[in-house]
Amino acid sequence: MYPGHVKIKHKKHGKRSSSSSSSSSSSSSDDEFKHLPKHERKMRKKMKKQAKKKGKMYPGMGYPGSGGYPSQPMYPQGVVPPPSSGYPGSVPTGYPPQSGTGYPPQPGYPPQGTYPPQPQYPHSGGYPPQQPGYPASQPGYPPSQPAYPTSQPGYPPQSQPGYPPQSGYPQGYPGQYYNPGDQMQRPPYQAQPGYPAQSPNMPPAYSAQPAYPYPNAAPTGYPPQSGYPYPSDYAPQTTATGETYPTSTPTSVPTPAPAQAPPTVLSDSLKHMTIYGGAELFHPTVKPVDPFSAESDAAALRKAMKGFGTDEATIVSILSRRSNKQRQEIALMFKTMYGKDIIDDLKSELSGHLEEVIMALFKPTAYYDAWSINNAISGLGTKESILVEILCTRTNSEIHEIVSNYKQHYGKDLEKDIMSDTSGHFKRLLVSCLQGNRNELTTEQVERVIKEGPGSVVNLDQARDDAQRLYQAGAKKIGTDESTILSVLAIRNYYQMKATFDEYARISGKDIIDSIKSETSGDLETGFKALITCSRNRPEFFANCLHKALSGLGTKDHTLIRVIVSRCEIDLQSIKAAYQHMYGKSLAHAVSSDTSGDYKKLLLGLLGE
Structure with a gap:
């Protein structure tokens, strides 16, 4: 019954008509809302x-006839409304139509349109129909985005055959390692499946990289990464604007540079070889004691010297x-603890x-050598044998330290003092040795000798040339060209000298030592033989010095002490x-x-001992 409708009582036909109309209206109302839940039907009625x-009734229940939203036509059950002009696209395939005719429009809300298509998300077989009892989704809010499916269609199995066995990183971590200083070229950006196109303001993305722990490292030793398909397994990506990004191919993944050898860490033995100019490993008799306490040793030495008598056994031990x-510590x-x-x-x-x-x-080793040289050239006469023993046997670095210590402790230039106390070719030999400029082996050359041999x-060509020069300077001429001999013996490394002496023996038919004996004499002969012997076997040179010190009448204690201590x-x-x-008995004996x-x-x- 609409307001304002006049009921004529004296016309029974009108009453019956009204009653019939009301009954018909009620019946149609029930039919209209019968598919709704009970509480919803009550609300609609x-x-x-x-x-x-209010006297107003519009089709669609709730939209004003004019001045507001246009009336919306009703659609038969099971028919999906056409897409609204305000939204691009259409209902994506894969979403089944919702059961029922939908809910009638609500007063004051714009008409419901279609959902905008969801770009790039794989279809998951559609969404189940909405359960009855929930109010209609409000227009204007996009439907809730589905969670990422547990298994996207088209992804390869998790364990990738193309990745090498890896270890070190826990499984499941992405195989990305980015170092700003990394020299590996990164592949161009590849759109990833399931993600919208990147904004220009977003940082660039990278396709999956092999999980190398460091730049240029060899791709071995790490467990396979799970959950990240190989770039070539992705399908071509198409953005909402229709642009298609090509998929990555195996060629887009950079080939790692060959593994570089780590920096050489010198062992104590290799350091020892490098310091002494060759690849021979010599062995000391005195090594640093461990554990060591300078405080305990200082107290023990103080006790050994305190009181009546001296405990020499403790000092020696x-x-x-x-x-x-x-000892320097x-x-x-001792001076710190006792002021003495x-x-x-x-x-x-x-x-x-x-x-x-x-x-x-x-005395520090270099200072002891400088002290011994100073004693050799001080006072009446010069002890040339000491000069030969030290200057003709030390390495380049040891010579430089000796010169420095001599200047520091005696305030004089060692080269000038040597020149003032010696003469002739022997002086030239010592001055040459004081330069500390022999072509000693580098660390790389020492390693090469260890692996491949001397x-x-x-350089065999150089060895033949030097041997010929030595032969021309001595055995093949009247007189001796000492300068030519010196130029070979003072410059070449010990392995090159050995090769030269072998070539010399082949050319001349005699050993180089025998030629030096016949061609030179005195201190120059002693110096040349010292250089030749040290190049062949340095321990043999010092064994000979000790044998001379212990042989004959009396003992040359200064030489014995100097060689053993140094x-x-x-x-x-x-x-x-x-x-x-060499002598068939022990040095200790x-x-x-x-x-x-x-x-x-x-x-x-x-x-x-």
């Missing part, structure tokens, strides 16, 4: 009654088993050759072996026979 009372560096700690110089205390308690050995042990660093941390064990081989007391004990301690 109530809304309809309210509209009748400590100092013969400490390296030169540790003991001297510093340990050298002065030891001098006051000791005497003779024992004192000389102890004083030598507390021939890997020898070589005990370098190659004294090798010298002992050479002595045994020879020393014991020519020395006595604490002096003998200390020397034997330094010999490792």
Whole structure:
């Protein structure tokens, strides 16, 4: 019954007509809302009654006839409305139509349109129909985005055959490693499946990279990464604007550079070889003691020198088993603890050759050599044998340290002092050695000798040429060209010199040492032979020096002390072996026979006995 409708009581036909109309209207209302839940039907009926009372009724229930939203036509059950003009696209395939005719429009809301298509998301078989009892989704809000499916169609199995076995990273981490300093070329950006096109303001993305831990590292040793398909397995990507990005191919993944060898870490043995200019591994008799306490040693030495008498056994035991560096630490700690110089205390308690050995042990190695040279050229006469023993046998770095220590402790230039105390070609030989400029082996050459043998660093053409020059300078001419001999012996590395001497023997038919003996004499002969012997076998040179010191009438204790002290941390064990081989008896036995007391004990301690 609409408001304002006049009921004529005296016309029964009108009453019956009204009643019939009301009954028909009620029946049609029930039919209209019968598909709705009970509470929804009640709500709709109530809304309809309210509209009748106001005297206004529009098709579609709730849209004004004019001045507002245009009326919306009703559609038969099961028919999907056409897409609204306000939204692009259409209902994407794969979404089944919703069951029922939908819910009638709500008052005050714009007509419901279609959902905009979802670009690039794979179809998952559609969404199930909405369960009854939930109110209609409000227009203007896009439908909830579906969660990413657990298994996207088209993705390859998780374990990729193309990835090498890997370890180190936990499984499931993306195989990306980006280092700004990485030299590997990155492939161009590839759109990824399931993601919308990137904004220009977004940072560039990269396709999946092999999980290399460091730039240029070899692709081995890491567990396979799960969940990341190989770039070639992606289908071509199409954005909402219709642009298609090509898929990555195996060629787009950069081929890693060949693995580079790690920086060489020198072992102690290799350092030892490099320092001494060759690939021979010499063995010392004195090594740093571990554990070591300078404080404990300083206290023990103080106790040994305190009171009546001196405990020489304790002094010998400590100092013969400490390296030169540790002895310097003991001297510093002694002065720190007691305010006294340990050298002065030891001098006051000791005497003779024992004192000389102890004083030598507390001098740094380079300073001890400089001190020995200063003694050799000071006073009346010059002890040329000491100059040859030191300057013709030391390495380049050792020569430089000797020159520096001489200047520091004596305030004079060693080269000038040598030139003022020597003459002739012998002077030239010593000045040449003082330059410390021999072509010693580099670290790489030492490694090559170890792996491939001495021939890997020898220039045979140069060896033949040098051998010919030596032959022309000596055996093949009247007189001797000492300068030519010096130019070969003072420059070449020891392996090159050995090859030259072999070629010389082939050309001349005699050993180079024999030629030097016949062509030179005196100190120059001694110097040349020292250079040749050291190039062949340096321990043999020092074994010969010790044999001369221990042979004949009396013992040349200064030479004995100097060689043992200066070589005990370098190659004294090798010298002992050479002595045994050359003279058929042990060096320790020879020393014991020519020395006595604490002096003998200390020397034997330094010999490792």
